[in-house]
């Protein structure tokens with residue numbers, strides 16, 4: 056299925072997610088078919104976007120998450136979009152990832168860091184850097200103020216955006232900041 060058809064199935068939000076995803080990918084130059092990790096599956100928007108870009112995607116969220124953001128039927132969406140074979144799901148907590156070092160060329164957190172318990176965010180970023188290894192990239196998408204205002208109109212309890220730099224203090228990393236349509240994008244690499 057094409058990106059256009061995926062937008063039809065997934066809804067208007069997918070268009071914005073894909074646009075911001077392409078901003079990040081343009082800055083990264085990942086090899087075709089690369090193995091990537093999508094942290095925080097949700098309805099599967101970002102995992103499906105990555106699969107449509109030709110990546111081999113592992114996605115997951117904690118199986119203990121009972122919030123409204125988790126345990127959606129992402130697999131039905133992936134199937135409808137025709138990318139179910141390119142996406143595998145494994146339940147995990149970002150602060151204790153069950154993966155070896157250097158498993159992925161990139162780890163993506165799309166709209167996820169602010170949903171991770173504050174006390175676990177630094178560990179989640181350390182884990183993401185560990186499983187990507189020295190040449191990998193960790194990419195964090197966090198909502199802009201305009202996006203947050205739109206989210207709050209439907210979900211007043213939604214958390215504030217997280218500032219990734221608060222959780223990378225002390226790590227030997229470089230940060231590249233990009234601006235998407237709906238999200239601020241932070242790319243971390245080992246320095």
Ligand SMILES: C[S@@+](CC[C@H](N)C(=O)[O-])C[C@H]1O[C@@H](n2cnc3c(N)ncnc32)[C@H](O)[C@@H]1O
Nearest residue numbers: 095096097098099100101116120125148149171
């Ligand atoms: C708003 S949803 C993300 C949307 C999703 N990325 C998409 O594209 O549809 C937030 C996600 O963060 C996940 N999450 C919260 N705490 C987490 C943690 N400690 N480790 C991994 N995922 C977590 C939730 O389970 C949920 O899947």
